[in-house]
Amino acid sequence: MALTFEQLRSDVADVLGEDPADIPADESLVDYGLDSIRLMTLVERWRRDHGVDVAVADLAEKPALEQWTVLLGAES
Structure with missing residues (x-):
């Protein structure tokens, strides 16, 4: 299932x-309260459910949904 x-x-x-x-x-x-633990939780969820391969550090550098959409190759 593709990540959107x-x-x-x-x-x-x-x-x-x-x-x-x-x-x-x-x-x-x-x-909005996102910290490293929550970010790791999200990355693990996306790896498990969507096969996403991304480093936590890459998402932490750009912590906004519009930037993550590009980094994760999510569909708009």
């Missing part, structure tokens, strides 16, 4: 305990 932008948003919202609609595409997710 909406799936990214939903998964991020899940680990942050937020509503997906409250997660902006263009703002730093760190400002």
